[in-house]
Amino acid sequence: MSQHAPVTPVSTYVNIFVALLVLTGLTYVVATFDFGLLNTPIALAVAILKAALVIVYFMGVRYNTPLTKVVVISGFCWLLIMFGLTLNDYLTRAWIGVAGR
Amino acid sequence: MSDVSQPRNSYLDAPYGLASWLLTKDHKRIAMLYLISITIFFAIGGLFAAGIRLELLTPQGDLWTSDLYNKLFTLHGVVMIFFFLVPSIPATLGNFLMPIMIGAKDLAFPRINLISWYLYIIGATVTLAAVFTGGLDTGWTFYTPYSSVSSQTAVTTAAIGVFITGFSSILTGLNFIVTTHRMRAPGMTWFRLPLFVWSNYATSLVMILGTPVIAITVLLVAAERALGLGFFDPARGGDPVLFQHLFWFYSHPAVYIMILPGMGVISELVAAMARKQVFGYSFVAFSSLAIAILGFLVWGHHLFVSSQSIYAGLVFSIITMLVAIPSAVKTFNWTATLYRGSISWQSPTWWVVGFMGLFTIGGLTGVFLGTLGLNIHLTDTYFVVAHFHYIMVGGAIMAYMGGLHFWWPKMTGRMFSDAGSKTSAVLVFVGFNLTFFPQFVLGFMGMPRRYHAYPDEWQVLNVLSSCGAGVLALGYALPLVYLTYSLFRGAAAPANPWGAKGLEWTIPSPPTTYNFEAEVRVDEPAYNYKSTREVHVG
Ligand SMILES: [Cu+2]
Numbered sequence: 001m002s003q004h005a006p007v008t009p010v011s012t013y014v015n016i017f018v019a020l021l022v023l024t025g026l027t028y029v030v031a032t033f034d035f036g037l038l039n040t041p042i043a044l045a046v047a048i049l050k051a052a053l054v055i056v057y058f059m060g061v062r063y064n065t066p067l068t069k070v071v072v073i074s075g076f077c078w079l080l081i082m083f084g085l086t087l088n089d090y091l092t093r094a095w096i097g098v099a100g101r
Numbered sequence: 102m103s104d105v106s107q108p109r110n111s112y113l114d115a116p117y118g119l120a121s122w123l124l125t126k127d128h129k130r131i132a133m134l135y136l137i138s139i140t141i142f143f144a145i146g147g148l149f150a151a152g153i154r155l156e157l158l159t160p161q162g163d164l165w166t167s168d169l170y171n172k173l174f175t176l177h178g179v180v181m182i183f184f185f186l187v188p189s190i191p192a193t194l195g196n197f198l199m200p201i202m203i204g205a206k207d208l209a210f211p212r213i214n215l216i217s218w219y220l221y222i223i224g225a226t227v228t229l230a231a232v233f234t235g236g237l238d239t240g241w242t243f244y245t246p247y248s249s250v251s252s253q254t255a256v257t258t259a260a261i262g263v264f265i266t267g268f269s270s271i272l273t274g275l276n277f278i279v280t281t282h283r284m285r286a287p288g289m290t291w292f293r294l295p296l297f298v299w300s301n302y303a304t305s306l307v308m309i310l311g312t313p314v315i316a317i318t319v320l321l322v323a324a325e326r327a328l329g330l331g332f333f334d335p336a337r338g339g340d341p342v343l344f345q346h347l348f349w350f351y352s353h354p355a356v357y358i359m360i361l362p363g364m365g366v367i368s369e370l371v372a373a374m375a376r377k378q379v380f381g382y383s384f385v386a387f388s389s390l391a392i393a394i395l396g397f398l399v400w401g402h403h404l405f406v407s408s409q410s411i412y413a414g415l416v417f418s419i420i421t422m423l424v425a426i427p428s429a430v431k432t433f434n435w436t437a438t439l440y441r442g443s444i445s446w447q448s449p450t451w452w453v454v455g456f457m458g459l460f461t462i463g464g465l466t467g468v469f470l471g472t473l474g475l476n477i478h479l480t481d482t483y484f485v486v487a488h489f490h491y492i493m494v495g496g497a498i499m500a501y502m503g504g505l506h507f508w509w510p511k512m513t514g515r516m517f518s519d520a521g522s523k524t525s526a527v528l529v530f531v532g533f534n535l536t537f538f539p540q541f542v543l544g545f546m547g548m549p550r551r552y553h554a555y556p557d558e559w560q561v562l563n564v565l566s567s568c569g570a571g572v573l574a575l576g577y578a579l580p581l582v583y584l585t586y587s588l589f590r591g592a593a594a595p596a597n598p599w600g601a602k603g604l605e606w607t608i609p610s611p612p613t614t615y616n617f618e619a620e621v622r623v624d625e626p627a628y629n630y631k632s633t634r635e636v637h638v639g
Contacts, residue, residue: 067282078310081397086346089401089413096411 008063016057023050111514111611126211127614129512132197134218135188140581142184142225147574149177154536154567162554170553171238172254178241179259183266184225186497187355190362191273191308192221194504195301197512199277201605201612202295204286204621209279213272220269228262231255240551242352245333245344249325257326260319267316270358274308277301286604288623295603295627296372296385300365303389307354307361307396315351318344345407349400357396360460360492361389363500364431367456370503371435372628373601374450375442379628380434388427395424405476414473421471428464432457447599448522452503455530459495463488466541481551484544487537495533502529502580509584510594514611517591521583528576535569602628 027046035042056062061072112129122130152173156164165173196214200207208214231237235255239248248256281294281302321332322344331337333344372379379385401409401417409417435457444450466488470476479485506522509515539562544550548559555563597606604623608616 075310078397082314082347082350085398085401085413085417086343086350088416089342089346089404089409092412093408093410 008057008060012057016053019053020050023053110613111609112614113514113611115614124215126207126215128196128200128208128211128214129612129614131214131218132193132195133512135192135196135221138218138222138225139185139188139193142180143577146177146180146185147577149173149180150570151574153177154570156553157555157563158567160555160557160560160563162552165553167553168238171240171551172236174551175237175240176232179228179237179263181493182241182355182359183263184221184228186359186493187270188221188273189359189497189501190366190504191277191301191304191358192217194297194366194501194508195277195304195362196273198508198605199280199298199301200284201608201616202298202603203281203284203289204604204617204623205280205284206615206617208276209284210276214276217269217272217276220272221266224262224264224266224269226262227265228259231258231262234258242348243319243322243344244348245322245325245341246335246339249322249332249344250334250336257323260323263319264316264323267312270308271312271316274305274312277305278309281305286621286623289621290623292383292386293623293626294386296368296379296382296389297362297365299386300361300368300389303393304358304361304365306390307358307393310397311351311354311358314347315355318347318351321347342404342407342409345404346400349403350397353400353403354393354396356489356492357392359497361392363456363497363504364389366500366504366507367435367453368431369603370449370453370507371438372630373507373599373603374447374453375439375444376600376630377438377442377628378626378630380437380440381430382627384430385434388430391427392424395420395427399424399471402471402476405473406480418471418473418476422468425464425468432461432464445599448519448526449503449507449599451523451526452499452506455526456496456499456503459491459499459530459533463491463496466491479544481549482544483540483548483550486550487540487544490533490537490540495537499529502526505584506580507599508605509587510598511605511610511612513588513591514594514609515587515591516594516598517587518583521579525576525579525583528572528579530576532569532572532574532576536566536573537569539563539566539569602630 023046027043030042030046055072061068112127122134125131125134152165153170156162156170156173158164162170196208231254235253237252237256237259238254239252239256243256243260281298285294321330324330325332325334325337325339329337331339333339333341335341368379368385399417399421401413402421405414405418466484470479470485470488502525506517509517543559543562543566546559548555594610596609598610599606604617604621605612608618
């Protein structure tokens with residue numbers, strides 16, 4: 001684990017920027033095909049990959065202290081809590097029937 | 102401020118002038134700015150409450166129109182929650198005490214601290230603009246699709262006001278977290294931190310993890326209204342229940358933003374007034390974190406009758422019961438701290454005792470409401486209104502008042518009338534119970550909230566409630582008188598008027614701008630009263 005790496009070389013930023021552009025293009029290309037049920041998961045996967053690149057490189061989390069990583073990861077966990085318990089409602093509405101519905 | 106016994110270079114005196122206050126980076130002055138601002142909003146919110154209680158004196162909806170009544174209870178909620186309760190203890194007592202309690206000269210980011218106050222003022226101004234440009238009638242909960250499609254009032258403006266204020270809260274939380282991690286004096290280990298710091302730390306976690314969600318959610322409402330985007334409106338492919346999920350993801354934890362700092366105050370006051378170490382220090386400390394985390398897992402208990410799935414209702418109901426555990430840990434540990442303590446019956450203790458009774462009732466009725474089956478009967482009745490007022494007013498505001506009195510000599514360098522404070526505590530306790538206990542009964546009998554007319558047979562209980570509100574108002578107005586008086590005529594406060602432990606009591610009252618003249622070094626646990634127990638006399 002590189003604790004205090006030297007200043008990130010500009011080339012890294014350029015590479016990440018190009019990667020983000022490519023992924024944006026991919027989002028567009030993917031949207032022109034119909035994958036049926038997989039449409040949304042594929043779009044989300046690309047979006048998450050892009051967000052991860054921004055967090056890890058542009059926001060410098062990769063080169064930061066363990067505490068910063070804990071903060072980022074717990075933020076992500078809280079997002080999962082929000083989605084998870086909300087889906088806990090949406091995905092289970094048919095499980096137990098209600099009179100009159 | 103001419104008393105010779107006060108230090109000439111206190112933070113209040115140096116430097117002078119309005120600009121020196123409005124551009125200050127001193128956490129203590131910013132605390133004072135917040136104190137003045139939230140007091141004003143407390144008064145405004147109180148006026149709206151007075152409007153509600155006046156209307157409910159009679160069964161007929163005869164004093165205000167239904168529309169005006171809707172605006173009164175909405176604005177009462179919005180003002181009290183976003184502009185009084187959320188900032189109350191953290192932004193005033195927290196701002197003032199967090200750095201001092203850990204032996205620091207200021208918060209980690211003094212400029213951000215000042216920005217947070219300005220954001221609060223801007224957000225409050227925008228929200229007040231909504232009051233004067235059509236009002237707001239959605240309830241403080243902004244439920245969709247009414248708020249985003251139907252309401253004819255200034256929802257967009259109010260939503261933007263709440264959005265801006267959210268950032269004030271996030272910045273305060275951020276500041277406290279970084280301060281607690283980075284600014285502790287040598288020897289001030291995590292388990293020597295005063296419990297007030299622990300609870301504000303836990304509160305800050307909730308602030309930065311939850312507030313962004315409410316900010317975005319109200320912004321989505323504004324976007325749906327103003328731009329016609331379909332997030333929550335079923336006619337445009339949205340889902341109104343999604344709003345409730347997002348709203349309560351913040352707003353249930355927000356209850357803990359309001360009560361956790363109050364619990365921190367009570368921990369400090371109990372130890373100081375019983376002259377004992379807090380019983381089970383680490384349990385009390387960790388219960389704050391447990392409340393902060395569990396608080397994020399229970400929001401669905403607000404959606405039991407909102408067409409949420411029954412299965413999800415079961416899950417949320419069970420997790421809700423778990424929150425009772427850390428809350429009970431605190432209550433029992435405070436009681437155990439008082440047990441065989443040499444309790445001083447000076448006025449802060451009176452507020453503490455009031456808190457413990459009222460918070461217990463509020464917490465236990467929360468268990469009623471978290472019970473899936475019973476909730477269906479009690480949803481949207483006055484039982485709910487009574488329950489959360491026992492937590493918010495009986496809990497959070499009692500603690501705030503207790504803390505304000507306890508640290509007032511430190512903050513202002515002046516002693517206040519102890520008799521005045523006791524009178525006020527009694528008035529608040531009696532007035533509060535008279536106002537809200539009848540509402541438990543009314544709610545159980547089925548009186549729905551948010552209506553301005555009701556059947557005749559409920560009038561007696563409603564009149565009791567309205568009379569209680571008058572007593573309560575008197576109880577809150579009284580401190581305004583004797584505390585203001587103390588600023589000008591109060592006796593100069595010694596450094597440690599209560600004989601309490603803690604770094605804040607080792608420095609002059611009021612403190613100097615940088616709090617500590619010499620390097621601080623901590624070599625004892627918090628609340629180390631054993632050494633002084635026999636020495637101090639009431
Ligand atoms: Cu709740």
